[in-house]
Amino acid sequence: MYIFGFETYGGPDVQGFHRVPVPTVGPETIRIRVVAAGVNPADVKVRSGARQQGFPVVFPMAMGREACGEVLALGADAPAGIAVGDRVFGACAAGTGAFGEQALLSAASVVRLPDGLDPLRAASIPVAAGTAYDAVEELDCGKDDTVLVLGAGGGVGVHAIQLARQTGARVIGVASAEKRVLVERLGAVHVASGNGWEERVGGQVDALLDCVGGDVLAQGLTLLRGTRVRSIADPEGASAAGGVRVTRRRTTEVFGRIATMAAGGDLEIVLDDPVPFEEAGRAVARVEQGHARGKTVVTFT
Ligand SMILES: NC(=O)c1ccc[n+]([C@@H]2O[C@H](COP(=O)([O-])OP(=O)(O)OC[C@H]3O[C@@H](n4cnc5c(N)ncnc54)[C@H](OP(=O)(O)O)[C@@H]3O)[C@@H](O)[C@H]2O)c1
Numbered sequence: 068m069y070i071f072g073f074e075t076y077g078g079p080d081v082q083g084f085h086r087v088p089v090p091t092v093g094p095e096t097i098r099i100r101v102v103a104a105g106v107n108p109a110d111v112k113v114r115s116g117a118r119q120q121g122f123p124v125v126f127p128m129a130m131g132r133e134a135c136g137e138v139l140a141l142g143a144d145a146p147a148g149i150a151v152g153d154r155v156f157g158a159c160a161a162g163t164g165a166f167g168e169q170a171l172l173s174a175a176s177v178v179r180l181p182d183g184l185d186p187l188r189a190a191s192i193p194v195a196a197g198t199a200y201d202a203v204e205e206l207d208c209g210k211d212d213t214v215l216v217l218g219a220g221g222g223v224g225v226h227a228i229q230l231a232r233q234t235g236a237r238v239i240g241v242a243s244a245e246k247r248v249l250v251e252r253l254g255a256v257h258v259a260s261g262n263g264w265e266e267r268v269g270g271q272v273d274a275l276l277d278c279v280g281g282d283v284l285a286q287g288l289t290l291l292r293g294t295r296v297r298s299i300a301d302p303e304g305a306s307a308a309g310g311v312r313v314t315r316r317r318t319t320e321v322f323g324r325i326a327t328m329a330a331g332g333d334l335e336i337v338l339d340d341p342v343p344f345e346e347a348g349r350a351v352a353r354v355e356q357g358h359a360r361g362k363t364v365v366t367f368t
Pocket of ligand 1: 108241
């Protein structure tokens with residue numbers, strides 16, 4: 068089978084298609100025929116070698132950390148109620164990737180695709196929507212809060228806006244001017260990014276979710292009243308203001324809750340135009356340029 072990935076660390080020039088054996092299912096994994104796989108900034112960080120501490124890579128390594136597809140084989144510890152032929156989604160097993168004709172999912176993360184949720188949106192849940200869900204829960208927002216989301220139009224931001232709004236909070240989303248309509252449609256007040264954005268926010272905020280890092284985070288912290296801050300882009304930057312790293316759960320239970328919300332119309336999984344597997348490099352490039360609009364998904368026929 069073919070994967071899109073890399074066999075040495077580096078820039079976009081090291082990525083390409085590789086012919087590899089079909090992965091062997093282990094006790095804690097489920098092998099799927101991939102229908103859709105989400106693209107995330109983490110894929111670029113892993114390819115670059117920046118994640119060598121703590122992120123196992125086996126060359127040639129398929130890119131991608133999340134997928135939806137049809138179950139082909141089940142490990143002994145697969146959850147009850149999942150069978151060969153079911154459509155499921157979840158996070159990739161450690162040391163494996165998603166951009167391949169077949170992929171291994173972590174059995175502890177797998178959810179059966181509910182009615183009303185398509186495979187492209189399901190494939191986008193584990194990394195971006197899942198992170199938004201964990202972060203918003205940790206920020207513990209409510210109706211008396213104003214929540215500031217930096218990078219509000221990207222993969223995590225578009226879902227964080229909606230989840231924070233569901234707590235009753237007022238949400239301000241900082242994103243480029245092109246994303247104003249999107250950010251407003253999802254329920255946030257849009258503030259255009261770029262020079263002077265922090266003055267345009269117009270006051271202090273009670274909680275801050277940062278998806279950008281660096282100077283943008285530092286400027287955001289000047290608006291924060293208290294210590295309710297999480298940065299997924301720059302956790303160290305947030306720790307100076309009392310923030311801690313978002314604890315990712317990546318469980319069947321959490322992904323199942325998000326899938327139920329999405330299937331029921333209570334959470335919009337925001338997709339950019341899908342990209343066919345044959346053009347996976349274009350999908351990665353779209354995310355790598357740093358100005359993604361919602362989620363990019365690679366599709367397989
Ligand atoms: N720890 C975890 O588990 C975890 C999980 C997911 C993501 N992350 C990390 O979190 C970060 C964001 O992830 P993502 O999936 O949301 O990325 P993404 O889809 O690439 O979105 C990032 C967004 O930030 C916006 N942005 C860029 N520069 C900006 C600026 N100066 N001011 C305001 N917005 C700006 C971009 O577009 P515009 O500039 O056009 O608005 C884009 O919409 C990445 O570093 C990623 O690796 C960590």
